[in-house]
Amino acid sequence: MLAFDRVTCVRGGRVLFEDLSFALGPGEAALVQGPNGVGKSSMVRIAAGLLTPAAGRVEGEGARTLLAEAAALDPELALAAALRFWAGLDGRADAVADALAVVGMAELAQVPVRLLSTGQRRRAAIARVVASGAAVWLLDEPGNGLDAASVVQLEGLIAAHRAQGGVALVATHLPIALPGAQVIGLGAA
Amino acid sequence: MSGFGAIVWRELRRAWSTGGLMLPVAFFLLVAILFPFAVGPDDKLLAKIGGGVIWAAALLAALMPVERLVAPDMESGVLDQFAVRGLSDPLIAAAKMVGHWLGFAPPLLLATVVASALLNLPGDSLVLVLAGLAIGTPGLAALGVATAALVAGLRGAGALAGLVMLPFAVPLLIFGAGALDGNPAAFKLLGAISLVLVAGAPFVAGAAIRMGRS
Numbered sequence: 001m002l003a004f005d006r007v008t009c010v011r012g013g014r015v016l017f018e019d020l021s022f023a024l025g026p027g028e029a030a031l032v033q034g035p036n037g038v039g040k041s042s043m044v045r046i047a048a049g050l051l052t053p054a055a056g057r058v059e060g061e062g063a064r065t066l067l068a069e070a071a072a073l074d075p076e077l078a079l080a081a082a083l084r085f086w087a088g089l090d091g092r093a094d095a096v097a098d099a100l101a102v103v104g105m106a107e108l109a110q111v112p113v114r115l116l117s118t119g120q121r122r123r124a125a126i127a128r129v130v131a132s133g134a135a136v137w138l139l140d141e142p143g144n145g146l147d148a149a150s151v152v153q154l155e156g157l158i159a160a161h162r163a164q165g166g167v168a169l170v171a172t173h174l175p176i177a178l179p180g181a182q183v184i185g186l187g188a189a
Numbered sequence: 190m191s192g193f194g195a196i197v198w199r200e201l202r203r204a205w206s207t208g209g210l211m212l213p214v215a216f217f218l219l220v221a222i223l224f225p226f227a228v229g230p231d232d233k234l235l236a237k238i239g240g241g242v243i244w245a246a247a248l249l250a251a252l253m254p255v256e257r258l259v260a261p262d263m264e265s266g267v268l269d270q271f272a273v274r275g276l277s278d279p280l281i282a283a284a285k286m287v288g289h290w291l292g293f294a295p296p297l298l299l300a301t302v303v304a305s306a307l308l309n310l311p312g313d314s315l316v317l318v319l320a321g322l323a324i325g326t327p328g329l330a331a332l333g334v335a336t337a338a339l340v341a342g343l344r345g346a347g348a349l350a351g352l353v354m355l356p357f358a359v360p361l362l363i364f365g366a367g368a369l370d371g372n373p374a375a376f377k378l379l380g381a382i383s384l385v386l387v388a389g390a391p392f393v394a395g396a397a398i399r400m401g402r403s
Binding site: 065076 | 192195199203206207264265266267269270271272273274276402403
């Protein structure tokens with residue numbers, strides 16, 4: 001459902017990684033690891049179609065959803081309304097309430113986004129991923145800002161998504177348990 | 190709701206709720222108020238230059254919201270999230286233009302009525318100014334979004350925006366002011382310039398947004 005075919009990433013004239021190939025089928029996950037600045041985020045952005053690889057191809061089917069560093073939620077809106085904007089674009093405006101409940105933020109639905117803490121914003125962004133209903137989850141440092149309980153919750157969400165045949169590509173420098181995931185070590189060589 | 194409509198609505202909502210629309214309109218009125226003080230209370234002179242003053246003020250007012258049109262969405266990842274959902278960058282820019290125009294032009298036209306009273310503009314001149322602004326403001330909105338996309342992420346973007354945008358707005362000003370004596374050819378040329386800007390700006394802005402990602 002998501003495949004990299006000899007993908008090379010060049011940023012600012014510097015080769016970050018070369019000839020990267022992997023394929024993820026339904027229910028599979030990949031864990032992208034490596035030190036800072038090695039190209040983890042770039043790789044996720046290539047998978048999302050936001051960056052064009054210098055060489056190679058990215059193939060895949062099914063809708064993709066991206067969790068990036070920026071929350072992309074309008075600060076003046078109530079949390080539920082801000083999420084409903086994105087869910088509406090995905091044609092799933094009615095999935096917001098359930099997604100908020102899943103990340104444990106149902107009681108914060110009417111709180112403006114600007115009043116949320118870093119971790120709460122991150123959980124809200126995770127709720128958007130859940131609400132999108134996309135088959136391919138692209139998560140860039142999903143554990144940043146999360147407390148230990150929320151990381152466990154996130155691991156459960158990814159596992160449930162994979163159990164339904166979804167795919168997850170997770171780039172992280174924090175330990176996140178993804179049983180049976182392919183490990184892609186960037187910059188290890 | 191379609192993606193296009195949703196973006197248009199979001200632009201409108203944000204423009205109103207964050208107060209971003211009152212500032213350009215207040216600025217526009219302020220220029221119209223300052224002018225009679227500057228040239229003196231000669232009502233014949235004011236009536237003669239009033240239309241041109243309104244056009245120049247509209248141009249400067251259109252420059253004010255440029256900084257909030259694209260850069261905040263680029264920083265907050267909103268543009269990336271649109272792109273991941275398969276919305277093309279020119280489409281996003283076009284929707285932003287429509288939303289910007291809907292929020293910007295009607296208040297500006299209302300403020301023009303007030304400004305024309307301050308400048309002692311005769312009724313038939315007011316009609317010509319309003320007609321010209323109605324034709325020219327889509328071009329101004331297009332130029333604003335394209336400029337906003339070009340300078341997004343740069344330091345000193347506000348000052349740079351003026352240097353980028355105003356030269357391109359000169360044709361609008363020339364034909365807008367030229368239409369003040371009711372010359373139909375000037376109206377046609379104003380419409381043509383406006384149309385060129387509206388047609389081209391989404392692609393310029395879209396390309397600038399895409400460049401901004403890499």
